[in-house]
Amino acid sequence: xxxxxxxxxxxxxxxxxxxxxxxxxxxxxxxxxxxxxxxxxxxxxxxxxxxxxxxxxxxxxxxxxxxxxxxxxxxxxxxxxxxxxxxxxxxxxxxxxxxxxxxxxxxxxxxxxxxxxxxxxxxxxxxxxxxxxxxxxxxxxxxxxxxxxxxxxxxxxxxxxxxxxx
Numbered sequence: 001x002x003x004x005x006x007x008x009x010x011x012x013x014x015x016x017x018x019x020x021x022x023x024x025x026x027x028x029x030x031x032x033x034x035x036x037x038x039x040x041x042x043x044x045x046x047x048x049x050x051x052x053x054x055x056x057x058x059x060x061x062x063x064x065x066x067x068x069x070x071x072x073x074x075x076x077x078x079x080x081x082x083x084x085x086x087x088x089x090x091x092x093x094x095x096x097x098x099x100x101x102x103x104x105x106x107x108x109x110x111x112x113x114x115x116x117x118x119x120x121x122x123x124x125x126x127x128x129x130x131x132x133x134x135x136x137x138x139x140x141x142x143x144x145x146x147x148x149x150x151x152x153x154x155x156x157x158x159x160x161x162x163x164x165x166x
Contacts, residue, residue, distance in 0.1 A: 068083050070111065122161075
């Protein structure tokens with residue numbers, strides 16, 4: 001009887017399964033801990049921009065003016081503006097090292113006078129440009145102060161981020 005019991009226990013040990021539940025609990029806790037620690041380190045902020053849309057195809061007739069395709073790029077040396085017609089002369093930083101936001105707004109106001117119906121612009125920035133500069137540039141692209149009635153007027157309110165900004 002004892003011999004049969006020993007054989008039965010040996011057979012039971014050979015067919016026993018490993019209990020993975022404790023290991024899965026440990027792994028799950030580690031993943032939750034890592035996610036929680038990463039979320040606390042990432043600063044969250046939102047910038048109100050519109051996403052790119054697909055056109056409905058060619059319309060009836062040809063437009064009077066070609067599309068503007070305005071692109072504003074922020075780099076370490078200043079602003080660069082480009083459109084369908086080419087690249088404009090850059091707007092350098094001020095001697096103190098600050099970006100020249102009034103000059104950017106003035107140049108965009110000149111462009112807006114020629115393309116009054118245009119509301120879209122594309123924004124691009126170098127990876128090293130701080131977030132504060134990005135937000136101030138977007139503000140300078142959206143509105144300008146009107147001297148006549150002391151209100152802000154729209155320049156290019158529909159700003160689209162260029163690919164690769166993150």
